[in-house]
Amino acid sequence: MPSAGRKYRASEKREQTRQQNSAEIQAAAWRVFCSVGLDGANVRDIVKQSGLSPGTFYNYFRTKEAIFEVVAQNLFERLREATRAARARARDVDELVVIAYSSYLEFLQATEGALEFTDRNQHHLRSQLYPSTAIAGILQDLEQDLRRFIGRDAMSDEDVFLFASMIIAAGAEAVFSATRLPGVGPGALLAFLTKFMLRGLGAWVGAAREPAAEAIAPRLYANDA
Structure with missing residues (x-):
């Protein structure tokens, strides 16, 4: 029967593999989305870039929108x-x-x-x-x-x-x-x-903007009260 220590190491290795796979898929998706955008991308492109299998991709993400x-x-x-x-x-x-x-x-x-x-x-x-x-x-x-x-x-x-x-x-x-x-x-x-x-706009036209705003605002928001 495997020892508790071996169980821990196996579990730790699986977690490391899981994290590595997820990171590789995300890095591949980043490259694809930078290159062709979400609209032009498909899952096959991401899988190919990652070097992993389609099944591995779908273990982590159901759609290209999810990974985006x-x-x-x-x-x-x-x-x-x-x-x-x-x-x-x-x-x-x-x-x-x-x-x-x-x-x-x-x-x-x-x-x-x-x-x-x-x-x-x-x-x-x-x-x-x-x-x-x-x-x-x-x-x-x-x-x-x-x-x-x-x-x-x-x-x-x-x-x-x-x-x-x-x-x-x-x-x-x-x-x-x-x-x-x-x-x-x-x-x-x-x-x-x-x-x-x-x-603000005064940087371009050099006018005092606040008085104009004060004059217009009551007309725009007369019903607020």
């Missing part, structure tokens, strides 16, 4: 960790916004295939962004970071939430849109995003 979700969420989690660590260096709110965007763009550049993955899977990534626990975590992180520099007397909790949400939304859409603008590189994107978030 795992791969996308892993990317979001890594993005969260990288940008959170970078933002911790900020000394004021302006620097916080600059670092938030620069670390985000640097992460995409430094992660092999990330820009291609983003470009070829835009509509799928949009559907994954807001239900994502990782993106919800980034939103919470940004709210906490903003509160380091902005008191509640200066900005309400609701406004902080909206501002943090806009940082995320603007960053995502800027990267999605930049794929249609070949002349816009990371430096230009960073300049646009920081100008947009820190100075």
